[in-house]
Amino acid sequence: MITLRGLTKRYGDKTVVDALTFVVAPGAVTGFLGPNGSGKSTTMRMVIGLDWPSAGEVLVGGKPYAELRHPLREVGALLDAKSLHPGRSAGKHLTAMARSNGIPVKRVEEVLATVGLTDVAGKRVGQFSLGMGQRLGVAGALLGDPGVLMFDEPVNGLDPDGVRWVRQLMRSLADEGRTVFVSSHLMSEMQLTASRLVVIGKGKLLADAPVDEFIAGNSTSLVSVRVPVPAELEALAARLGPAARPGEPGELLVDGVTVGQVGDLAHELGVRLHGLAERTASLEQAYMELTASSVEYGVTA
Numbered sequence: 001m002i003t004l005r006g007l008t009k010r011y012g013d014k015t016v017v018d019a020l021t022f023v024v025a026p027g028a029v030t031g032f033l034g035p036n037g038s039g040k041s042t043t044m045r046m047v048i049g050l051d052w053p054s055a056g057e058v059l060v061g062g063k064p065y066a067e068l069r070h071p072l073r074e075v076g077a078l079l080d081a082k083s084l085h086p087g088r089s090a091g092k093h094l095t096a097m098a099r100s101n102g103i104p105v106k107r108v109e110e111v112l113a114t115v116g117l118t119d120v121a122g123k124r125v126g127q128f129s130l131g132m133g134q135r136l137g138v139a140g141a142l143l144g145d146p147g148v149l150m151f152d153e154p155v156n157g158l159d160p161d162g163v164r165w166v167r168q169l170m171r172s173l174a175d176e177g178r179t180v181f182v183s184s185h186l187m188s189e190m191q192l193t194a195s196r197l198v199v200i201g202k203g204k205l206l207a208d209a210p211v212d213e214f215i216a217g218n219s220t221s222l223v224s225v226r227v228p229v230p231a232e233l234e235a236l237a238a239r240l241g242p243a244a245r246p247g248e249p250g251e252l253l254v255d256g257v258t259v260g261q262v263g264d265l266a267h268e269l270g271v272r273l274h275g276l277a278e279r280t281a282s283l284e285q286a287y288m289e290l291t292a293s294s295v296e297y298g299v300t301a
């Protein structure tokens with residue numbers, strides 16, 4: 001479990017993490033979302049003691065990171081996959097990590113196999129592709145077999161196979177009862193991977209909810225109705241009033257009604273339909289609506 005209580009970080013007069021209070025629970029993948037510069041990496045860095053809070057606290061399994069006796073056995077993190085010694089082999093890198101953290105060296109082979117790098121264990125890290133570097137970072141996070149795992153943009157640079165692999169890995173780690181906290185900008189991927197979401201904007205908490213609840217609460221579902229005859233489309237639109245607005249040519253988008261209600265009304269008016277469907281909101285839509293006012297470097301159309 002990761003517990004944040006009023007966690008705050010200031011750089012000069014800029015507050016980049018602003019009084020965050022939430023709990024990342026075990027047994028689930030929790031997605032950590034927010035626009036560029038919203039403070040996700042800074043928050044994660046404070047969890048593992050790489051940055052000091054200006055105020056508040058963050059606990060891992062009930063303790064501040066500095067008080068953990070065997071930190072790598074409690075919390076594993078992939079924060080910056082590029083911060084590796086380029087001249088060292090993957091195997092040597094992990095062995096050094098294991099030795100300095102009291103982890104049995106036989107774990108190195110196990111985690112190399114888990115991330116699919118066994119065959120390149122002797123290769124120098126400097127020759128690794130971006131995806132291989134990400135896999136090695138994940139291996140490092142898993143090395144101490146920790147109960148808490150944190151990944152900052154883990155699918156960055158991975159091919160579709162790698163993306164699917166990360167998704168399955170995150171889910172299986174959560175199924176084993178671990179706490180999995182993962183940041184990403186890929187909404188469709190988060191929708192598939194996470195069961196809970198924490199969303200921040202300009203350092204402040206915007207949402208902390210199960211994915212389904214988040215989508216339902218931050219987006220509007222619409223009914224799309226397609227009418228081939230323009231006069232009939234107009235008649236239907238007139239009866240629906242302000243709830244209806246034009247979509248694509250020959251389409252109306254209707255707010256706050258069910259598919260059944262629109263179908264019944266069309267029947268009553270003798271309007272012929274070529275399509276009638278519910279447009280369910282995606283996580284991306286819900287996220288865009290929630291964070292619209294928190295985007296720091298956005299462009300206005």
Ligand SMILES: Nc1ncnc2c1ncn2[C@@H]1O[C@H](COP(=O)(O)OP(=O)(O)OP(=O)(O)O)[C@@H](O)[C@H]1O
Nearest residue numbers: 011016017034035036037038039040041042043185
């Ligand atoms: N060492 C530092 N000194 C001053 N400002 C910093 C420092 N580290 C981060 N910041 C600022 O803090 C803010 C939050 O940055 P952070 O990297 O945590 O955001 P993020 O949500 O991870 O962004 P991204 O999605 O782009 O990775 C940014 O405005 C950044 O410029």
